[in-house]
Amino acid sequence: MHEFQKTYAYRPEINYRGSIKLLARVINEQKERYTVQTIYGARPAVVKGKLRHDASSREDFPSVGDWIVLKQNNPHDVLIIDELLPRFSSIVRKADELETNAQILASNVTKVFIVLSLEEKINVRKLERFLVTVWESGASPIIILSKADLVEDLEATKQKIDQVALGIPVLAWDAVNKIGKEEIRNTIHVDDTIVLIGNSGVGKSTLINHLLGKEMLKTQAVRDSDKRGRHTTTHRELFRLPEGGVIIDTPGMRSFLLWAGEESGLSHTFSDIQMLIEKCRFNDCLHDTEPDCAVKEALAAGELEKERWDSYVKLQKELAYLERRQNARLAAEEKKKWKKATMQHRMR
Numbered sequence: 001m002h003e004f005q006k007t008y009a010y011r012p013e014i015n016y017r018g019s020i021k022l023l024a025r026v027i028n029e030q031k032e033r034y035t036v037q038t039i040y041g042a043r044p045a046v047v048k049g050k051l052r053h054d055a056s057s058r059e060d061f062p063s064v065g066d067w068i069v070l071k072q073n074n075p076h077d078v079l080i081i082d083e084l085l086p087r088f089s090s091i092v093r094k095a096d097e098l099e100t101n102a103q104i105l106a107s108n109v110t111k112v113f114i115v116l117s118l119e120e121k122i123n124v125r126k127l128e129r130f131l132v133t134v135w136e137s138g139a140s141p142i143i144i145l146s147k148a149d150l151v152e153d154l155e156a157t158k159q160k161i162d163q164v165a166l167g168i169p170v171l172a173w174d175a176v177n178k179i180g181k182e183e184i185r186n187t188i189h190v191d192d193t194i195v196l197i198g199n200s201g202v203g204k205s206t207l208i209n210h211l212l213g214k215e216m217l218k219t220q221a222v223r224d225s226d227k228r229g230r231h232t233t234t235h236r237e238l239f240r241l242p243e244g245g246v247i248i249d250t251p252g253m254r255s256f257l258l259w260a261g262e263e264s265g266l267s268h269t270f271s272d273i274q275m276l277i278e279k280c281r282f283n284d285c286l287h288d289t290e291p292d293c294a295v296k297e298a299l300a301a302g303e304l305e306k307e308r309w310d311s312y313v314k315l316q317k318e319l320a321y322l323e324r325r326q327n328a329r330l331a332a333e334e335k336k337k338w339k340k341a342t343m344q345h346r347m348r
């Protein structure tokens, strides 16, 4: 593996076999103007030709974190992105409630740090939502409890979260006394691409700065008096960590809505409920009036929290709704493509 691949968290899943000179990773995107990291350094790039021609939706365009193939790599030209290498994961958001055309916020992410501030009351329902989204993306979640200096009984909070985390690492972090950084750092490997999500003000920028070992991002106290934007010096959105691995921090990354993928995110997050459902007498149990329903029994016995069950049902409904809309959009797109193809055919 080339040194450049190592430092930019290349993974074998990308499976690139061409010339190393033409391989690059997208480190910034602004309205289809890209900055890509190549073996010669960071360079501006645009999408042209085949890739643009073949693109049928926004998802077919590169986004931060993507590995791409360049048409040429000549220090004097603006580089042309010729091919998008298949992603092994992507963090996706729908722009608003009605929009079902996905926007990719970050590609090829291996781990997502879900940051919850101990200053606020922990909202386990929101955590469940984050977990579903992360599992759907193809990355794995790690929960970080920030502002640990502000809580008296850390263990009690941890226990509450463990019930929802079901085995996912839960790490405490205190930026004031710099306690917990090593544990966080130890979860990051050289081929990891990390993304942080969490409410505004929970300390994401602060943690990123600590991991980077320098003030790359402005934190809130500073930003209040200077509203010009979060990045201090560069327009980079993908940052190299000093001990290996990279972090992606794109605008809009920080809060996002659910995106319908496979059901796997839901069953991963609610594996306890999944196990119960498998015990229901009927395969198509609606957990309503059916006899021998393991879900109803667990609810009655207090083994399954009513709020957790409601949260599961709600998320399931939302995903089903999104999936129907997505399918409708895909069908419309297919139709359009087909129309275009037959028109071209007729013109020949």
Ligand SMILES: Nc1nc2c(ncn2[C@@H]2O[C@H](COP(=O)(O)OP(=O)(O)OP(=O)(O)O)[C@@H](O)[C@H]2O)c(=O)[nH]1
Binding pocket: 146, 147, 148, 149, 150, 173, 174, 175, 176, 198, 199, 200, 201, 202, 203, 204, 205, 206, 207, 218, 219, 220, 221, 254
């Ligand atoms: N007491 C305490 N304060 C912290 C800690 N970490 C961050 N803060 C403070 O919390 C405030 C918000 O931190 P940021 O890092 O800007 O939060 P953010 O999550 O990046 O916020 P957004 O950019 O709005 O998403 C700042 O004033 C930080 O100094 C911590 O561990 N303990």
Ligand SMILES: [Zn+2]
Binding pocket: 277, 280, 281, 285, 286, 287, 288, 290, 292, 293, 294, 295, 296
């Ligand atoms: Zn049932």
